[in-house]
Amino acid sequence: MGRLLFLLVFVLIGVWLVRRALARADAPPAARPRSAELRPADELVGCAQCGVLLPRGEARSAGGAPYCSEEHARLGPRRR
Numbered sequence: 001m002g003r004l005l006f007l008l009v010f011v012l013i014g015v016w017l018v019r020r021a022l023a024r025a026d027a028p029p030a031a032r033p034r035s036a037e038l039r040p041a042d043e044l045v046g047c048a049q050c051g052v053l054l055p056r057g058e059a060r061s062a063g064g065a066p067y068c069s070e071e072h073a074r075l076g077p078r079r080r
């Protein structure tokens with residue numbers, strides 16, 4: 001009987017964990033703490049020269065395009 005009770009508690013904990021994980025996944029983005037801290041300056045942009053991703057706040061802007069460094073801003077957009 002003790003083993004059955006242990007199994008029941010184990011299953012209930014498992015169900016609770018799964019439901020908690022699902023509730024977290026279903027939460028709207030605004031309700032998540034990580035997204036609430038995400039400011040537009042943290043948005044990732046690609047360097048117009050080399051394509052490397054960096055936060056918008058750290059990117060140099062030249063001619064309306066983001067660049068990862070002064071060097072790439074000077075070189076301008078990569079020619080295709």
Ligand SMILES: [Zn+2]
Binds near residue numbers: 048049050067
């Ligand atoms: Zn670059």
